C-alpha cells in the first residue's frame with residue numbers, strides 16, 4: 001500500500017518537475033506579436049509586450065488625422081458654399097447696363113469710366129440712369145465685375161493690359 005502511494009507520488013512529482021523545468025527553459029513567447037506578425041515571436045511575454053499599447057496609440061493617431069482632414073474638408077465646403085451664395089447674390093443684383101463705357105488701365109489701376117447703369121436690378125423697369133466711374137471692384141456697386149465689364153467693352157477674347165492686370169490684381 002505504501003509502495004503504491006510512493007509510486008503515485010513519485011510520478012506526480014516527476015510530472016510537476018518536468019513541467020517546471022520546461023517552463024524555465026522554454027524561450028519567452030508573445031502570443032500578441034505572434035498573432036500580429038503571423039510568425040512566432042519570442043524574447044518577451046504577453047505581459048511585457050508593448051504591441052497593444054503601440055497599436056492603440058497608432059489607431060488614435062490615425063483617427064485624429066482623419067478627424068483633422070474631415071474638419072478641413074468641411075471648412076473648404078463651407079467656404080465654397082459661401083462663395084457660391086455670394087456669387088449668386090451678386091449676379092442676381094446686377095444692374096441693367098444702359099451705356100457701355102470704358103475699361104482702361106492707369107499704372108496698376110483698372111479704371112471703369114463712362115458706364116451708365118439703371119438704378120434698378122436687371123429685369124426691372126428702367127427709370128433713368130446713373131453715370132458711373134469707378135476704380136477698384138465695380139461688383140460692389142453694380143454687380144458686374146471687372147472681367148465681365150471688360151468682356152462687354154472689348155469682347156471676350158481681348159488680351160489687352162486690362163485683362164493682364166485683372167489677372168494680377170485679383
Ligand SMILES: [Zn+2]
Pocket residue numbers: 030031032033034041044045046048049050051
Ligand atoms: Zn509582443
Ligand SMILES: [Zn+2]
Pocket residue numbers: 150154158159160161162163
Ligand atoms: Zn481689353
